[in-house]
Amino acid sequence: MYNWRLSSKNRLIMVITEIEAKSILRKHKKIDSWFVSRYGMNLYRGCIHDCVYCDGRAERYNVDGDFGKDIAVKVNAIELLERELDPRRKRIPLIKGFIILGGGVGDSYQPAEKRYQLTRKALELLLDYDFPVHILTKSTLVERDIDLLTEINKKSKVLVSISFSSTDEEISRRFEPRVPSPRERLNLLKEIKKQGIACGMFLMPVIPHITDTPHLLDQSLARAAEAKLDYVIFSGMTLKPGRQQDHFFAVLRESYPELLEEYHSIYANAGKWGNASYEYYDQLHLLFDKIAGQYKIPRRIPLGHFKDHINENDRVVIILEQMDYILKMRGQKSPYGYGAYSISQLKQPIGELTNSLRQLKGVGPVTERIVREILQTGSSTYYEKLMS
Numbered sequence: 217m218y219n220w221r222l223s224s225k226n227r228l229i230m231v232i233t234e235i236e237a238k239s240i241l242r243k244h245k246k247i248d249s250w251f252v253s254r255y256g257m258n259l260y261r262g263c264i265h266d267c268v269y270c271d272g273r274a275e276r277y278n279v280d281g282d283f284g285k286d287i288a289v290k291v292n293a294i295e296l297l298e299r300e301l302d303p304r305r306k307r308i309p310l311i312k313g314f315i316i317l318g319g320g321v322g323d324s325y326q327p328a329e330k331r332y333q334l335t336r337k338a339l340e341l342l343l344d345y346d347f348p349v350h351i352l353t354k355s356t357l358v359e360r361d362i363d364l365l366t367e368i369n370k371k372s373k374v375l376v377s378i379s380f381s382s383t384d385e386e387i388s389r390r391f392e393p394r395v396p397s398p399r400e401r402l403n404l405l406k407e408i409k410k411q412g413i414a415c416g417m418f419l420m421p422v423i424p425h426i427t428d429t430p431h432l433l434d435q436s437l438a439r440a441a442e443a444k445l446d447y448v449i450f451s452g453m454t455l456k457p458g459r460q461q462d463h464f465f466a467v468l469r470e471s472y473p474e475l476l477e478e479y480h481s482i483y484a485n486a487g488k489w490g491n492a493s494y495e496y497y498d499q500l501h502l503l504f505d506k507i508a509g510q511y512k513i514p515r516r517i518p519l520g521h522f523k524d525h526i527n528e529n530d531r532v533v534i535i536l537e538q539m540d541y542i543l544k545m546r547g548q549k550s551p552y553g554y555g556a557y558s559i560s561q562l563k564q565p566i567g568e569l570t571n572s573l574r575q576l577k578g579v580g581p582v583t584e585r586i587v588r589e590i591l592q593t594g595s596s597t598y599y600e601k602l603m604s
């Protein structure tokens with residue numbers, strides 16, 4: 217176990233424990249249409265960035281110790297990854313699809329990465345094995361790997377997303393105490409875009425009554441538009457009862473005591489997923505959709521950035537799920553989510569079922585027509601209209 221002293225006042229802010237993982241690639245049960253990924257990977261557990269709202273500290277993720285200080289490093293991760301990617305070691309080869317590095321229970325570019333370089337070594341392997349990559353981070357250390365990301369992007373595909381709770385510098389210092397400022401993060405996205413890599417903002421979570429105001433949403437989207445980002449993915453905040461909620465409320469009590477009552481009201485029925493009330497989320501989504509529309513920014517990762525790097529079933533699922541998301545965000549009914557789920561569970565290529573699509577649960581005449589169009593043309597006119 218190492219102790220790192222990172223602050224100028226010689227205050228201990230990080231304790232590193234080296235651990236051996238049993239496996240490294242997390243296979244999603246179905247393609248994830250938020251991140252367009254098939255697989256995820258956590259190289260570190262715990263995150264020194266210590267964002268106040270981080271749900272990685274919730275008990276359900278089993279991260280031991282103090283989430284913002286005790287960092288577990290999976291020192292055998294690269295050996296495991298090589299074994300798990302190698303098709304010669306597999307009876308059934310992995311389905312090709314994006315691997316997301318980041319999010320979850322620790323940022324892949326947090327300070328420990330400077331010493332261990334696990335993310336860089338993982339990218340080298342993903343380049344060799346020709347897998348597309350989605351990076352999601354809050355750190356500007358990703359700049360170190362632009363050379364590799366550019367190579368992967370030429371061979372398969374790379375998406376780089378950086379997350380923000382807003383682009384307000386002062387609020388970020390309070391809620392994201394150990395990450396580069398929003399201005400630095402945006403500048404880096406502009407740099408990465410110059411290399412021809414698709415880049416986006418994950419505006420998540422927005423913090424109720426602090427970063428969800430019309431003014432700050434407008435500011436964030438204006439800066440994303442000015443940086444010519446390819447997408448802005450948005451989400452309200454969840455607060456899971458237990459460690460996550462306790463930690464957040466301690467900071468709120470100190471910095472925004474006047475909001476406590478309101479928070480207790482909107483998170484009164486948070487449940488195990490920590491959800492705010494439907495009324496709150498519904499209003500927020502309508503507001504975001506309206507402002508994103510004014511700036512003409514896609515609210516989902518556009519199809520053109522990933523369609524050639526996933527299989528046909530996954531393409532159909534993502535298109536239907538993205539339509540479902542946009543319609544629900546606008547308070548409209550959608551028949552597409554259920555059909556998408558049925559298709560995601562198919563074992564055979566959907567192209568073999570062109571004449572029996574209606575036998576799938578949740579696929580009615582409208583969904584059938586759209587799926588047929590996707591199979592024939594690679595997209596759907598209704599989808600393109602919703603996304604524009």
Ligand code: SF4
Nearest residue numbers: 263265266267270323
């Ligand atoms: S950077 Fe991400 S994983 Fe790390 S504390 Fe912040 S939200 Fe959590």
